[in-house]
Amino acid sequence: xxxxxxxxxxVGRGVxxxxxxxVEGVDVTRILxxxxxxxxxxxTASYDDIVGDPEIELVVECMGGLEPxxxxxxxxxxxxxxxxxxxxxxxxxxxxxxARQARTSxxxxxxxxxxxxxxxxxxSIQKARRIDDVTSFSGIMNGxxxxxxxxxxxxxxDFDVILGRAQELGYxxxxxxxxxxxxxxxxxxxxxxVAFDVDCAREFPVTGIRTxxxxxxxxxxxxxxxxxxxxxxxxxxxxxxxxxxxxxxPKSSLEANVPANFNLVTLEGTTVxxxxxxxxxxxxxxxxxxxxxxxxxxxxGIRPSYDFSRDLAYDPxxxxxDYLFMTTASVAASEPFDxxxxxVRDISAQRARALLGEALETDAxxxxxxxxxxx
Numbered sequence: 001x002x003x004x005x006x007x008x009x010x011v012g013r014g015v016x017x018x019x020x021x022x023v024e025g026v027d028v029t030r031i032l033x034x035x036x037x038x039x040x041x042x043x044t045a046s047y048d049d050i051v052g053d054p055e056i057e058l059v060v061e062c063m064g065g066l067e068p069x070x071x072x073x074x075x076x077x078x079x080x081x082x083x084x085x086x087x088x089x090x091x092x093x094x095x096x097x098x099a100r101q102a103r104t105s106x107x108x109x110x111x112x113x114x115x116x117x118x119x120x121x122x123x124s125i126q127k128a129r130r131i132d133d134v135t136s137f138s139g140i141m142n143g144x145x146x147x148x149x150x151x152x153x154x155x156x157x158d159f160d161v162i163l164g165r166a167q168e169l170g171y172x173x174x175x176x177x178x179x180x181x182x183x184x185x186x187x188x189x190x191x192x193x194v195a196f197d198v199d200c201a202r203e204f205p206v207t208g209i210r211t212x213x214x215x216x217x218x219x220x221x222x223x224x225x226x227x228x229x230x231x232x233x234x235x236x237x238x239x240x241x242x243x244x245x246x247x248x249x250p251k252s253s254l255e256a257n258v259p260a261n262f263n264l265v266t267l268e269g270t271t272v273x274x275x276x277x278x279x280x281x282x283x284x285x286x287x288x289x290x291x292x293x294x295x296x297x298x299x300x301g302i303r304p305s306y307d308f309s310r311d312l313a314y315d316p317x318x319x320x321x322d323y324l325f326m327t328t329a330s331v332a333a334s335e336p337f338d339x340x341x342x343x344v345r346d347i348s349a350q351r352a353r354a355l356l357g358e359a360l361e362t363d364a365x366x367x368x369x370x371x372x373x374x375x
Contacts, residue, residue: 001299004030004050006072007063008043011086011113014288015060019295026295030056032063032072051075058298060291061085062113070094077101077109082303084294086113086287092186096199099306108303110294115187116141116263118286119279120293125194125267126304132269134195138232141187143261143281144178145209145229149217150259153226158214181208181229181244188231192242195267196235199308200242205316205353207245211367216326219338220248220369226256227369232319232349239315243349246369248324316350322373323352327366329359343371 003019005012008031019026028042030053035045050056051072059076061083063069069090076083078101085091091098091114102109112122116139128134140146144166151162163179177183185206192200209229220226225248233242249256254276258264263281268274280286297304325331326341332355334342344355352368359366 001026001057002029002055003027003058003060003295004032004053004056006032006047006050006059006061006069008033008037008040009062009064010284011062011287011291012060014284015062015291018285018288018292023292023296025299047072047075051079051081056081058082058084058295060295061087062287062291063087064089066090066093073098074101077105077107080105080107082108082110082298084110084113084291084298086291088114088183088186088190092189093202095190095193095306096308099308103305108298109306110298110304111190112294113287113290114190116265116277117143117279117281117283118289119263119265119277119281120290121191121265121277122194124275124277125191128267128269128272128275129195129197132271133235135236135268135270136232136234137191137195137265137267138230139265140228140255140258140263141184141231141265141281142178142229143263143283145184146258146263146281147261148179149209149212149227149229152212152214152217153221156214159209159212176208176210179208179210181206184229184231184244188233188242188244191231192233192240193308194306195233196240196312197307197310198240198312200240201314204241204314205243205245205349207353207356207368209246211365212246213365213367216367219326219341221251223248223338224251225249225371226251228255228258230255234318235312236318238312239318240312241314241316241318241349243319243353245349245353246367248369248371250374316348319349320346321349321352322371323347323355324369324371325355325359325366326368327359327363329362329366331355331359
């Protein structure tokens, strides 16, 4: 089987390496690259060389970004070529469109590598859905932010120091997609679409860890907790909600003890109960592995489908908790918690994000975390 790669950066090289060394019956015959980077005879700067080649039946997109990835994926699906992608941003933005195009043309869309790196997260949600409703999911879905929090805890260093090191190591992007929760937002949206069979709302509460400090972690530690950035979703009684936010977790929880740049994601099914999945959430070979798993599924005749037909209403109240605010600003309906920190009882993630926005207008260093009750 002949396939094409769109992009030969970190992930694309990983896919090429795994297929060359470990997979029989698959040949990477074309690689789309920029005109000044055509260092391999398989490379071309013209997408027409790929989408117009009848011998290429599968296109692997690992470019990142919205454009031209959106145009290239759409063109491949319209031409009847199946697509494997690791691009969570473009899938989050255009998931419904891609799914409809695939159904119309008879092509298939594979998205395992968009979420949680090498963890078989999407496949596990789909497998659970064969029997159960997925009533909720949550997890650490971004290795960069987990690396930062873990290093701050282990070394007693502050945020900016560890962020700089993460950027030097190539874990953190220079932009704000990781630390402001945008990466987790995209993964949470995709997971909600698959778990709840709904074209998930694009607007929901998203809060990152930009204002997390060593002093804040020390305060949480004094109360037996630590902060982790989680993507979360829940559904019940024809309603659903999603959010991305720091959560103050008990130190005894599995999530609180996830080290370095690893991920841990959980789903809750009606009969199976909680299922947890742990592993590398990013990187050349873990993400490449997830892509190649999709390629192998395609070879075996597996064709995933996505159903967004459920009429679920978005209800922020489904994700409610106590919330901790570390700020010098006044926070409505709050009660004292500790020096420089207050607690607001039983509010939705949406309301909490609004309160944080108000606090940031007065104190740009304000930090917020969901503070769930133990037990």
